[in-house]
Each structure stands twice: as structure tokens, then as C-alpha cells.
Amino acid sequence: MGFSKEHLLARLKELHINFSQYEHPAILTIEEGEKYVGHLEGGLSKSLFLKDKKQRFYLVSALKNTKVDIKVLSQRLGLGKGGLRMAPSEALGELLQVPLGCVTPFAVVNESARDVSLLLDQGFKTQEHCFFHPLSNDMTISINSNDLDKFLKSIGRDPSYVDFETNPPVGKDHPPDLAALIPSGSINLPDQPEKQPSYQIPVDGNLVSVDKESKMISANVVNPSVCGKNTKEKLVNKAHSSGNFADVEQFVEEILHKTSRLLLSEIKEDRIKQHGENLGVLVSENLQKGLSSDLANLAMIFKNTAYTEGFHAGTHYQPGRL
Template identity: 60%
Template sequence: MGFTKDQLLDRLQELEIDYSKYEHPPVLTVEEQAKYVSSSKGALSKNLFLKDKKHRYYIVSAMVDTKVDMKVLSQRLGLGKGGIRMAPEEALGELLQVSLGCVTPFAVVNESARDVSLLLDQKFKNQTRCIFHPLSNDVSVSLNTLGLDKFLKSIGRDPVYVDLEANPVVGKDQAPDLAVCVPSNSVIVPEIPNQTSSTQIPLPKSVSAEVKPVASAKTSKPACKVKSVAENSAPSAYKNPEKFVQEILDKTSALLLSEAKGECVEALAETLRKRLTSELTHLSIMYKNSAYAEGFYAGTRHQPKRL
């Protein structure tokens, strides 16, 4: 179960973050919110929950008057035109664990939103205070960006402020400036380079020896069958980085608990699990992507000759 608004407000108090709370009827739009929370209390915000074609999610939190061009944002993220759109309502509950009208930067406090990228409007930096919903749209809180930054850092997030109205050139010689903000929780098929890089790992001789008989075969069906068997024989845990990490942590915890007993040891094991889950998942995804890329390049370099 995710954080409640009361738990979030308690967290702000624990962090000694100065904020003001304004209770009001549930609102679904900024216009409705403005009826109950005066702009003199702070800068109102609009919050977009977006999704790209690779099932990666983003929260874009912007000033009300900031124009967010979805096509431009998509290009700046390196997703091409039309590569990003509004996320389905079902994802609000599954990832952010909030209902419609409650999207907020505070939603990244939930573990289920650990892979959701958060982009904050650079204009917030120029405001004395900013207004957001604390996971519920029947309350608004006003705080400065120092307080927001302190909260985000307390949950392991580095605040990312972006000029959302910028429209930089993106092309062959100009990389997308926001590509680093794309979450890494999905496998991205790399583009095929024109030439093989000298830093790539050379294929073992045994691999090339296995390819030759396939090249001399009359049809490519045997090669397809071998690939299918290899895929089916792989344990499902190794196809999913998160399950793979959980398996490692389960075995590590079991070993630790078998060597020592007591509540302190169990608490330590749980603490280590929480701290290592994110880092190990990120590393396993990197290894998975690298292995995928090497296999992809190997397949393009060693195509069987046509008879």
C-alpha cells in the first residue's frame, strides 16, 4: 500500500520542511483548485503523467502558464516525434498509487514509482513558494523549492529542473538534451553501427565454428529451432532483472540468517535488501542490455551465406 496524505505530511514534518496546508473540496483541474487556493499562497502547478512506447513513465510538473509541447518534449527525450503520450488511468493506481487528479511530484515517494522519471519546471526556482497536492486532491500544500528538493533527496531522488519551453535542435550532430532523463527499466534495442567498434568484445572461435555449418545448410530452419530451444531453456528469473535480483537477495538473506540469529540480524537483512534492490536491479538491467547488444551485433556480423 502506498503513502497516504497524512503519512506524507508527517514525513515533511520529520524533515523539518516548512509548508502550509490548505484543505478544500476534491478538485480535478487547476482552474478548480484556484477557486480555493489563492495564487498569493504560491505558484499553482499542472502535473502530467506520461508514457512512451517502451512502457516507461514520466511525471512532468510545470507552472500553469508553461507551455509543454509534447512533440518537442518527445524529441528532447530522444523518442522521436509522437513518442510520448498521456499515461492510461490504470497506471495511476499501479505506479503512482494515486487517483485521477492527484498526480504530484510527491508520488515518487512510493516504491512502485521508483522507475518513474520526474521532470520539474525550471520556473519553479524563481517562485517564493509552489503549490502541489500531497497525494490527494482535497488538500494543497505550499512550499519552496528548497523544501521540495530536501524531500526528494531524502528518498534518494536528485531533483531535475528543466526549461520545458526550450526547443533545442536535435539531430545527427546534436544529441537529445533530456535523453539522460529516460528511465532505464526497459530494454532498448540499439541502432546498428556502420562499422564494428574496436572496443567490442570479439566472438570466441567456438561461436564462429558453430555458425559455419548453418551457413552451408540448405535452409535456415535448423538455426531457428536452435534459437527457440535456447530461449525456452533459459530460467524465467534470468529474463526479468527484478526477479533475478530478488533471487540473489533471497539467497543472500538466507545465508546471513543461517549464520546468525536474532531480531537485529533480521532487521539488518531487511535493511540491506531495501538498499541493494534498486542498485542491483539497475546493474542487472545494464548487463542484460549489454548482452542483448552483443548478441544483436554478433547476429548482424555473421549472417549465413545464401546458396
């Protein structure tokens, strides 16, 4: 079992590190965090958990408004433009031992994260203090960079600060400036279940193929839509938008849309005459049969996309993961 919030706060007190703590509901984004600590002086932070092709992991922590270009960072590490990617969700639990939304520099306190490279924004040093979650996103603490360094050194970490917004040349005459920050060895995670093949869900006469690994959605028309070409294109384009499944309200709207469409197809005049008072029971059974797998697939898309979108947001100026 990894460090808990209580263990971490106790460790900070043992080290005589000054910090202020602010309790709040569990939050996942900087935008949510601003509601509770945005009015206070200090720098809000975001964190990204990355990996390279050789199974080496990196925890990047930066100020909210610092632009972290993963391609540039990858080149500066000597990994090429495509060397870095988002770490898989299971690595959060296996290495950092924190759930999604709780990734901060404090996560390297766990022994399982000893080979994870920690890269800190040099902008932290310009702030009187910065805000981080103490391994749990139902609390935020403020701490200055000197005390953060003190904590990291107490667990055997030599803090590495990086100017993420600079883009120095990398080439034959200009070796990558951050190559020394690459972890010394790869990390082998426990074997994951065998990848499942893509599956299909019906969207207005189309079968929409969903690849669970890439979370990308593509549509192939197999039956003409009863609503015509325009409606068909609108729904397929909507399915292509990952935001449709990362936003709760639109996710619910999609469920209601599918339910109402199936319901209307079941309640027709000829069926009312044929089944009479038993139509209600028949419709209920057909709704359960027709929607069960469909909605389960949508829920999986929602879960996977919410994870992917949250990390993607952390690489831009817009709100990202805390």
C-alpha cells in the same frame, strides 16, 4: 498500500520542512484550485503522467502557465516526435498509487514509482513557493523548491529541472539534451482485460460507432433521420465533440434528449386508443428496455472522455490537471 496524505505530511515534518496546508473540497482542475489558493502568493502547478513506446514512464510537473509541448519534449528525450503519449489510467493506481487529479511530484515517494522519471519545471525555482496536492486533492500545500528538493533527496531522488518552453535543435550534430532523463528500464503492468470491440449507439436514425480504446466517435448513416438532414448532421457533429461528454450539464442534456425522443415515439394517438390505461406501464417498460444499454454506453464515453480531456488540457495554457 501507498503513502497516504497523513504519511506524507508526517514525513515532511520529520524532515523539518516548512509548509502551509489548505483544506478544500476535492478538486480536479487548476481552475477549481484557484478558487481556494489562487489569491495566495505562489505558483500553481499541473502534472502530466506520460509513457513511451517501451513502457517507460515519466511524471512531468510544471507551473500552470508553462507550455509543455509533448512532441518537443519527446524529441529532446531522443524518442522522436511521437515517442510520448498519455499513460493509461490503470498506471496511476499501479505505479503512482494515486487517483486521477492527485498527480504531483510527491507521488514518486511510493516504491512502485521508483522507475518513473520525474521532470520538474525550472520555473518552480523562480517562485517563493509552489502549490501541490499532498497525494490527495482535498488539500493543497505550499512549499518552496529547495524544500521540495530536500524531500526528493530524502527518498533517493536527484531532482531534475527542465526548461519546458525551450526547443533546442535535435539532430546529427545536436544530440537530445534530455536523453539522460530516460528511465533505465521498462515497467510491466499487470495484464489488462482483453480489448473490447467497438459498439454502436443510436443517434437520431444513425448508428454511432464508439471505439473504447481510442475514445473516438464516428458515424455511419443506416436509416434516414425523421428530422431531416440538417438535424442529423447537427447531432452527429455533436457526438464528434468530446466536450459533449466531458461536460456534466451537456451529458445530462444528451440523456434527457434521448429520453424525451423515445417517450414521444411511444405516446401516439393510436397507441393510446389501443392500450388505454395500460399505456403507462407499457411505456415505462419500453423506456427501460430502449435506454438501458444506450445510457450505459454514454456513461462509459463520459468517463473515458473526461479522463482524456483532463490530461489534454494539461498540455496547454488553459487549466489542466492538478
